[in-house]
Amino acid sequence: MKILAIMGSPRKNGDNAEIVGSFIEGAKSAGHEIDVCHVYDMKFKGCIGCMACTEGKVDICIHNDDFNKMYQTIVDADCILFSTPVYFGHMTGPLKTFIDRFYTFLQEDYTLKHIPGKKFITVVTSGAPENMFCESVTGFFKTWFGEFMKMEHVGSLIAGDLTKNGTIKEKTKVLQKAEELGKSL
Numbered sequence: 001m002k003i004l005a006i007m008g009s010p011r012k013n014g015d016n017a018e019i020v021g022s023f024i025e026g027a028k029s030a031g032h033e034i035d036v037c038h039v040y041d042m043k044f045k046g047c048i049g050c051m052a053c054t055e056g057k058v059d060i061c062i063h064n065d066d067f068n069k070m071y072q073t074i075v076d077a078d079c080i081l082f083s084t085p086v087y088f089g090h091m092t093g094p095l096k097t098f099i100d101r102f103y104t105f106l107q108e109d110y111t112l113k114h115i116p117g118k119k120f121i122t123v124v125t126s127g128a129p130e131n132m133f134c135e136s137v138t139g140f141f142k143t144w145f146g147e148f149m150k151m152e153h154v155g156s157l158i159a160g161d162l163t164k165n166g167t168i169k170e171k172t173k174v175l176q177k178a179e180e181l182g183k184s185l
């Protein structure tokens with residue numbers, strides 16, 4: 001299976017990176033192919049709601065930028081992993097801006113192309129205990145990618161408090177869970 005990991009944290013050695021790293025180890029050992037994309041490394045603009053994509057006036061988007069370059073990788077992925085720290089109660093801004101560009105997958109009659117049927121995984125970390133913010137951010141992904149975009153949510157990894165107060169035991173637990181999830185796909 002082709003897995004695309006979309007990394008929404010600016011920190012390449014942070015909590016998300018560590019959890020996704022364990023997931024990738026597991027997924028690779030099960031023979032899956034992984035692409036990783038760091039949204040903070042990409043140059044792309046926000047959706048301006050011009051509707052050129054849904055009206056079929058352009059192939060992908062009027063912004064000819066790094067999102068458009070990623071388009072085919074998104075289309076080809078069997079499974080997309082979204083990973084983000086909680087920033088002020090939400091996913092990070094660049095990840096949200098990246099996700100807004102998924103509007104290109106909507107057609108004029110509001111049916112979707114390329115996305116329905118894909119699997120997706122969410123990874124959300126926070127400074128506060130995980131039940132404070134991680135679940136509501138995960139809920140966003142479940143609503144929009146699960147219910148609206150008709151993807152199948154096959155795994156959720158959440159972790160709070162890892163950096164400051166988290167114990168080694170809690171960290172080991174989430175890293176093991178991540179690796180097992182990767183192996184199980």
Ligand SMILES: Cc1cc2nc3c(=O)[nH]c(=O)nc-3n(C[C@H](O)[C@H](O)[C@H](O)COP(=O)(O)O)c2cc1C
Binds near residue numbers: 010016084085090129
């Ligand atoms: C700008 C900013 C905003 C944050 N907002 C929150 C927040 O609203 N709630 C929370 O629990 N943690 C918040 N945090 C802490 C991060 O979510 C937490 O440290 C996370 O695990 C970092 O993940 P990373 O190491 O993968 O970047 C914030 C951190 C930053 C830098």
